[in-house]
Amino acid sequence: MTVKPRERPADPDDDPVESMLKKTGCLELHYKVQECIATTKDWRKCQTEVNDFRDCINKHKKPEEVYSESELPTATTDRTCSDCIGLVDI
Template sequence: MRGGSLFPTSALKLPYRPVSGRSVGRVTTAYQTDGDVQERASKFSCSTCCSRLSKMSTQGHTWARQVKKEDEEEDPLDQLISRSGCAASHYAVQECMAQHQDWRQCQPQVQAFRDCMSEHQARRREELQRRKEQGSAHH
């Protein structure tokens, strides 16, 4: 488990429609670009996390063996969050969810994470726009 959390980050994966991919256990993973991952992150829903956490708690210890296979490779969403500088606020959401198992009690942490990701996405858009303008100035 990463970061000593009670629940692995892979257990909090958000739903998405794969474009192509490979299977890891029963989970298919597929991403074409960071944009795919960002789109998936933008659809973040606390109710999704809650339903997955409650499902995990009913599965008991059997989920741990499946998680090991998934943890062998870093999840692209985890990589995006790490690069964004929002890992601490994401971890706070996970810890709150692990403790309370009720997304309504974790709204401050969720909002902080959303704000952080929004700021990162705005900075990224500005950077890409700046690069685009610099590229067109050279031609």
């Protein structure tokens, strides 16, 4: 079996966050958020940029399995503990 060496970034100064954002296509929106914050000195004034960036990132997240309360797996049994005593080796 051959083990491949870990791939290294072309440039050791590459920012891993920027690399991830390039893959998602959200890098330019990230820059817009940074530019707005640098210009206004107040992230609260950059909500349009922040929301656009968040929407882009959310499109690229892996969906998580979500259950509604009615879909939650449940453990039910018709036996009482006294019914189980003979079934379990101690």
